[in-house]
Amino acid sequence: MNTLIARTDRLLLASGGRAARIWSSQSALFGAILIATFTLVVAAVGIVYPKTNWDIFAYLASAHETPGMSAQVLHDHAYGTVRDAIAPGEFTVLTEDRDYRVRQYADPDAFVTMLGFYKVKWLYIETIRTMSGFVDSLTAIRLISVLSALAVGAIAIVWLWSRHALQLAPLALAALMLSGFGEMARLGTPDLYSAVFFAGGMLAFLHRREALTGFLLFLAFLVRPDHLAYIGVLMVVAVYMRSISWGVVAAFAGAAAVYVPITHAAGHPGWWVQMWFTHVEYVGTLENFHPPFSVAVYLQSVIRALVRSLVENEWLGVLIVGTAIWWQMIQHNVETTRRESVILVATLLAVAAKFAVFPLFDTRFHFAYLLVFCLTLVGALGQLRFRIPNGPFSDFSLR
Numbered sequence: 001m002n003t004l005i006a007r008t009d010r011l012l013l014a015s016g017g018r019a020a021r022i023w024s025s026q027s028a029l030f031g032a033i034l035i036a037t038f039t040l041v042v043a044a045v046g047i048v049y050p051k052t053n054w055d056i057f058a059y060l061a062s063a064h065e066t067p068g069m070s071a072q073v074l075h076d077h078a079y080g081t082v083r084d085a086i087a088p089g090e091f092t093v094l095t096e097d098r099d100y101r102v103r104q105y106a107d108p109d110a111f112v113t114m115l116g117f118y119k120v121k122w123l124y125i126e127t128i129r130t131m132s133g134f135v136d137s138l139t140a141i142r143l144i145s146v147l148s149a150l151a152v153g154a155i156a157i158v159w160l161w162s163r164h165a166l167q168l169a170p171l172a173l174a175a176l177m178l179s180g181f182g183e184m185a186r187l188g189t190p191d192l193y194s195a196v197f198f199a200g201g202m203l204a205f206l207h208r209r210e211a212l213t214g215f216l217l218f219l220a221f222l223v224r225p226d227h228l229a230y231i232g233v234l235m236v237v238a239v240y241m242r243s244i245s246w247g248v249v250a251a252f253a254g255a256a257a258v259y260v261p262i263t264h265a266a267g268h269p270g271w272w273v274q275m276w277f278t279h280v281e282y283v284g285t286l287e288n289f290h291p292p293f294s295v296a297v298y299l300q301s302v303i304r305a306l307v308r309s310l311v312e313n314e315w316l317g318v319l320i321v322g323t324a325i326w327w328q329m330i331q332h333n334v335e336t337t338r339r340e341s342v343i344l345v346a347t348l349l350a351v352a353a354k355f356a357v358f359p360l361f362d363t364r365f366h367f368a369y370l371l372v373f374c375l376t377l378v379g380a381l382g383q384l385r386f387r388i389p390n391g392p393f394s395d396f397s398l399r
Contacts (some may be wrong), residue, residue: 031169039153046185075108110285116267123222124190149185165382175374194223214245306357
């Protein structure tokens, strides 16, 4: 028996050594294939099994709207498009599941008062409108999500390749899974679309491509204007850490200049109305809705969102684990480039600041920041080398 165990040990060690050598010699290729395969699977699922949430009605109406169009026409277009594309049971859930949905389905005038929340995502709406010239508008929304998923996968590959870290693709893959990547590819929301521009801009920032940094971050803002907060924090952190980026400064200046005109043109009802609507009550119509500001309601909203983040979602856990890894890297003198450090610091500060100003508990709202944070950490880990003496993995390198 002892002889058999000894032979088995030697066989496992030899096999492990061969596997390590194979992985080491072809790790970049294997890592790229792994991420590409996962991304293709996610995209395929997004095409075959898309999910339809209520927001799609509002995005369809916003993209279809032209000056002077009546509420009834917008309402009929949005609800008719979705009704013709999904199962009757799904449509029933979207129109009868709760009082708010019943009111929106029954009252076109109430429905159009909600569109300001959605039209403020200007570039997303314009992309839907443009693509609707080639395919129907619901297909356009779903294609944006699927194509965005493919683009995110491509950015992840390029990011890790540029940092010689594709051998750590399994870590990046785990981060994508925990950050809700697969779910967002099935949804018709702008979160994944904005993440493409945001992550591309941060990759350009990492490699000091200033013009591209400013252009892509500004596009990310046009898809989701709340990125303005992150861009502002990034600018301040970069200046403080003596790694000023003119691309980030330009993106912030441009975004700050057009923020008020965009929100005004979209008819956005304002910060406090949206806070109340999101965290206190889904009111049936926003017409003449002006709730008084309340510190108590604000604090309750923050606490409630924090609890739901801890219990129902994953984004906070991903940040905690990532921060713990980063702390261990610091303790063991693992070096990061200055701009990697800027990204890591800015992400933590920006997420905290955004949550304090407007707490959002769904992971998808934080996906772009989780993606950049995790890719930065994995890229830094890819620079490590270590030895395990007298074993099949001796002189093994993460590079």
